[in-house]
Every structure is written in structure tokens, then in C-alpha cells.
Amino acid sequence: MIYLDNAATSYPKPPEVTRAMASFAEDCGGNPGRGGHSASRRAAETVFACREELAELFNIENCERIVFTKNATEAVNTAINGLVDEGSEILISAMEHNAVLRPAVAREAAGASLRVIPADSDGRITPEAVEAAITPKTRLVCVVHASNVTGTLNDIAAINEVVHSRGALTLFDAAQTAGLVPIDASDFDLLAFPGHKSLYGPQGTGGLYVREGLMLSPLTCGGTGSASESPFMPERMPDRLEAGPLNAVGIAGLLEGVRFVKRGGLLERERELARRLAEKAGDIGGAEVVGDNGVNVVSVKLKYADCVEAAARLDAEHGIAARGGLHCAPMAHRSMGTIGGGTLRFSVGAFTTPEDVDAAASALEAVLKSSAF
């Protein structure tokens, strides 16, 4: 199989990731922060090491401000539900994934006001568009770093500046960029990221960075291994937002994934592969590349074929894993004019080769030729 769905989850993982998970499960197995015995302490050391590696990666001074979640979706939900209350306004970009849209709509139903920042023709959210949308009531502005549909990269540092100048808070969704595109989160308020995409950890890992001084209401309440006499969640981070046992086996894998991406060189390589694929796909009759492929994603609009069926044929006839449809981001497809049938999305990863990309382009051409009517 040629795996080109790394925007859904990266595969394969570096061997050290799976080795670390197996080793943790077989040789450690303790619950971090739950007890004083050696298994618990060793588990805690692994979790702490991962927190520190992530803090360094995102230029965050205090690793206690990083909370582990099961994915970026849970991180986004923690941020939105923890900050946006009745009467306050939340702005989300028109390129957001349902991970942002749905919790925002749920807050709207609970009495908050929700507005959408429009995208330009490439699917980009400009600082100017953000500034024009902010009102004095705006509490939180949510913008995706790179669209999972188009791969278009937003200038989140500039957006952060604009939002702060207007007295609101920022939440950036780094689902497609964490580990791939350098991120300096030191001036951000909130950053949500998955562990299982370009950080090369396993599924079931992710995290949320919360700026120092920002106190969120917890999404989940429960045991933290600290301040147990209190019926309330502790104020201290990360415990405040980490109720219940962590996915320590997953975090052991994520630790090695983060170390893997820190070796560098992935962005240039993956961008080059994505652009190579975009160029070849764009030359195929009946295929139109959507967006600007700023990261590892190439989305193709098909004029004469169904995207989902084309993906199924690529898999069945050519052994190529790509994804057709709306990619859980209907707003983005509305913005790009592809809401009708969606797009066929290819996304490269650390282990994709130029030959894989060329094979995918040839296979797409073959599928489209025989699908055309």
C-alpha cells in the first residue's frame, strides 16, 4: 500500500515510537501521578519528558502549561468550553474543521454569539479579515494554522497580534502543522495539537497549550492524583485540565515521535513532495488542484468523477490510500466551492517517496480516464 492519508493520521510511525510503547507497556505500566512506587514514578518521568519536549518544540517556557488530551478535538473542546460562556462572542474562521465548528455551535446554543471570519480564494484567513470581524464583545478567536482541506497556511503570528491588539484571546488549531511547521506559541493564548499526525505519536494522543495566567473551566472533572481532599478540580496546571489517568502508553510513543520530528528536514521534504504531486495532478484532465499546498496536503477537485468513488478505486485497483469527501470540514469546502462533492485529498508524510507520489499521480490519471463520461 502507498499511504497518502497522513493528514488523517501519519503512517507508518518511526519504529522507535512503537518500540517505546511496547517497552512502556511491558516494562513499566505504571499510572503517572498515582502513587509513589517505582512504576508510577517511571511513568511520570516519561510523561514529564514528553511535556518538556513539546514545550521546547513550541517555545513554551513552562511545560506545566501543556495539557495532554486524547486528540486535537478534545483540546479544542477544552479551550472553547473552558472560556466561552453565555453572552460572550466567539469568532471562528471559515476554514475550520468540525472539531472547532461543532463546539462553537454548541456554545452558541448555550447563549454565546458565534460569527465566522471569511477566507480568501486560496482558503487563507488574513489578519485584515480577522481584524474586520472582531467586535468589543469578542472573547475568543479560533483560526486553523493550515487547512486540512487545502493545506493553505495562515500567518498565525500576525493574526495573534491583531487579536491581542483588540483585547481578545486566540486559539490556534495546529492539527495539520504541529511537528511539521515551526510554531512559536510563546505569545499565543491557546494552541491545540494532535499527537498522531505530524508529531508521529499514536492515535489517542494530543494536547493543549494554555498561556500562563489563563484559567479554564475543566471539560472533565475527576481524579488528578493531587489535592484529593478537595471536591473541586485543582487550580494548578496541568492537573486542572487532566482529570483521570493519562494515555501513558501513547505518551511514551509520542515522546519518541517528538524527538523524531526534532531532527528536522520534514517540512521542506514534504512540501516538495506535495508540490510535485500537485503539479502532476493539475496536469490531469478533469482534475483541479484546490488551495496552495503550503504543507503536506494536495486536494483535488474532480470534474467528472465522484471523489469518494475515486478514492475507493485508488485503494482497490492501485493500493493507494487517499481520502475523498468533505474531510470533516464542510465550512472549508463551502469557502472553496467544493461542498457539492468534496475533494480527493492526498497527504504525504515523513516516509513518502517521490516514487509514491508519481505512482499516485499515474493511478489518479488512470482512474479518471476510465471514470470520465
Added chain:
Amino acid sequence: MLATVPSQTSASRLKKSLAADGIKSNITQTPSALTKEGCGYSLRFDGAYRGEVERAARELRITVRAYFDEADGGYIKR
């Protein structure tokens, strides 16, 4: 000596900072008798380094809840 801290993560940060200065410490669960909050974590270190521990905690913005000397099988708050 024991320094009681707010969380396991705080204890890990403090331990790492001290280790960078060559000071050995261990993370331990806080004995029940020393806390009114229930479960918690402490750092065990040589009491001669209390000043260094206080300084590191300040730099890391970690609130040490209390310091305890271990004596005669018990603890004395310092």
C-alpha cells in the same frame, strides 16, 4: 528534608532544575500526616540545600507549601 509541592509535574520541574545544579533529589508521595489536601507529591533532598531549593522554586514559580525535616521517625515543619 521534604518540600511539598502542588503537583507531580511541579516536582519533576524542580527536580530537574536542582539536578542541573548538581543537587540530587527524589520525588516521593507526600506522607498523609503532612498534608490536609489528600494525595500530593514532595521532593526529598539534603536539607543543606534548602536555600537552593527555595531559589529554584522561586525561579520556576512553584509554590512550596511547606518544608519538613525528617527526625526520629517523624517530621518537623521548618
